[in-house]
Amino acid sequence: MEKREFTASLVAGGCAGMCVDLTLFPLDTIKTRLQSQQGFTKAGGFRGIYAGVPSAAIGSFPNAAAFFVTYESTKSMLGAHGALSAPHMAPVTHMLGASLGEVVACLIRVPTEVVKQRTQASLSSNTYQVLLATLREEVGRHHNPSILQYLFFHSLHMFHACVCIQTVCVWCVFPNTYLVFVQGVRGLYRGYKSTVLREIPFSLVQFPLWEYLKTQWSWRQGHTLYSWQAAVCGAFAGGIAAFVTTPLDVAKTRIMLAKAGTSTASGNIPLVLLDVWKTRGLTGLFSGSIPRVTSISLGGFIFLGAYEKVRRTLL
Numbered sequence: 001m002e003k004r005e006f007t008a009s010l011v012a013g014g015c016a017g018m019c020v021d022l023t024l025f026p027l028d029t030i031k032t033r034l035q036s037q038q039g040f041t042k043a044g045g046f047r048g049i050y051a052g053v054p055s056a057a058i059g060s061f062p063n064a065a066a067f068f069v070t071y072e073s074t075k076s077m078l079g080a081h082g083a084l085s086a087p088h089m090a091p092v093t094h095m096l097g098a099s100l101g102e103v104v105a106c107l108i109r110v111p112t113e114v115v116k117q118r119t120q121a122s123l124s125s126n127t128y129q130v131l132l133a134t135l136r137e138e139v140g141r142h143h144n145p146s147i148l149q150y151l152f153f154h155s156l157h158m159f160h161a162c163v164c165i166q167t168v169c170v171w172c173v174f175p176n177t178y179l180v181f182v183q184g185v186r187g188l189y190r191g192y193k194s195t196v197l198r199e200i201p202f203s204l205v206q207f208p209l210w211e212y213l214k215t216q217w218s219w220r221q222g223h224t225l226y227s228w229q230a231a232v233c234g235a236f237a238g239g240i241a242a243f244v245t246t247p248l249d250v251a252k253t254r255i256m257l258a259k260a261g262t263s264t265a266s267g268n269i270p271l272v273l274l275d276v277w278k279t280r281g282l283t284g285l286f287s288g289s290i291p292r293v294t295s296i297s298l299g300g301f302i303f304l305g306a307y308e309k310v311r312r313t314l315l
Contacts, residue, residue, distance in 0.1 A: 001076040004315065009072040010065045012310035017064025020303040021056045025049075027295035028056075034288040035253040037264075052119030059112030067105035068307065071097040071207070091208040098203035103196060110192045114256050191256040194269050198248035205241035210234055210304060227312065231305025238300025242293045247273060247285040249292060 021028075026049040033043035044051070074097035078084040084093050213233035218225050225233075251272040258264035264272055276284040 001073045005072065005076070006069060008311045008314035009068045011314060012307045013068030014061035014065035015310050016068075016303045016307040017060040018057070019306045020299045021060040022053070023302060024295050024299050025053050025056055027291050027298075031288040031291040031295060032253060034291065035250050036257055037254055052116035055112045055116040055119065059108055059116075063105050063108045063112070064303075066108055067101040070104045071101040073097075074100050090211065094208040094211050095204050098207040099200050102199040102203050106192060106196050106199060110189055110195050113195065114189075114191060118257060191252055191267065193267050194248070194252040194255045194272075197269060198245055198252045201248065202241045202245045205244060206237045206300070209240065210237040210300075213237060225308075227305055227309040230308040231301045234300035234304030235297045236300075238304075239293050239297035242296035243289060246287075246289040246292055247276075250276060250285060250287060253288075 029044075029049045029051065030046070033040045033045065036043040075093055078093045078096060079090070084096075210233050213236060214225055214230055217229060217233065248269070251269045254264055254272055254276070255267050255269075264275070273285065280287065
């Protein structure tokens with residue numbers, strides 16, 4: 001993969017991510033509240049549907065950029081030579097590229113998603129307050145409460161003051177407070193496994209289907225697709241992938257919203273799905289599917305259409 005292609009994928013992916021996340025944020029809030037354990041109304045209903053948007057805005061660009069750089073690099077590397085370079089093996093290449101892309105992107109996506117969803121489901125708190133509460137909750141499970149308050153807030157003030165200083169310097173000067181902060185960060189990665197296990201099946205459906213639809217449409221009309229046509233393909237692929245992976249999304253949402261120390265917070269997806277099945281049945285497993293499919297279909301149109309447009313412009 002050439003440097004120019006790398007840069008184009010990086011910038012195009014980041015721009016596409018910001019466009020789709022900020023445009024469709026209200027639908028995402030409604031979906032999160034429908035899937036929350038406390039129920040739609042108690043989680044806020046239709047009130048404050050932009051709660052948590054700062055977290056989404058911060059994570060959108062690097063998250064999508066990381067995904068597309070990994071996706072395009074994997075496609076380029078695997079498709080250059082060897083058994084996977086054959087045309088009939090293209091879907092396998094797309095699946096591998098999408099899977100690796102999700103694993104990398106989720107390292108950025110999960111912390112912002114945890115804060116965003118907790119803010120969406122708790123109207124009484126803003127993004128900053130939810131971040132503090134998430135860190136404090138996880139730290140409290142590993143440290144003596146009598147010294148926790150001092151260490152936590154001391155580390156927080158230190159973090160704000162030294163946000164531009166490299167991590168190694170912070171650790172050398174404040175080793176104890178740094179350790180407490182790291183313990184708290186674990187809470188931000190709750191749901192990482194469930195998110196990856198949801199996103200990989202989603203991408204295994206969406207991206208090979210998107211590439212296939214583009215190839216077929218291009219072949220039928222005899223020339224490369226316009227950006228809006230690639231966007232239409234993205235809408236269909238995204239909608240189908242969204243529906244079949246809704247149960248995994250329900251499990252991921254419940255795990256992220258769960259309080260530390262509960263059985264749900266352990267991240268056991270089969271147990272969470274079994275609990276949903278017992279309490280709410282098939283309806284519960286597919287709760288939020290309508291806003292999810294609607295959101296991701298529109299998202300696929302905006303996200304993949306914007307990506308194609310920006311990438312082609314840069315190339």
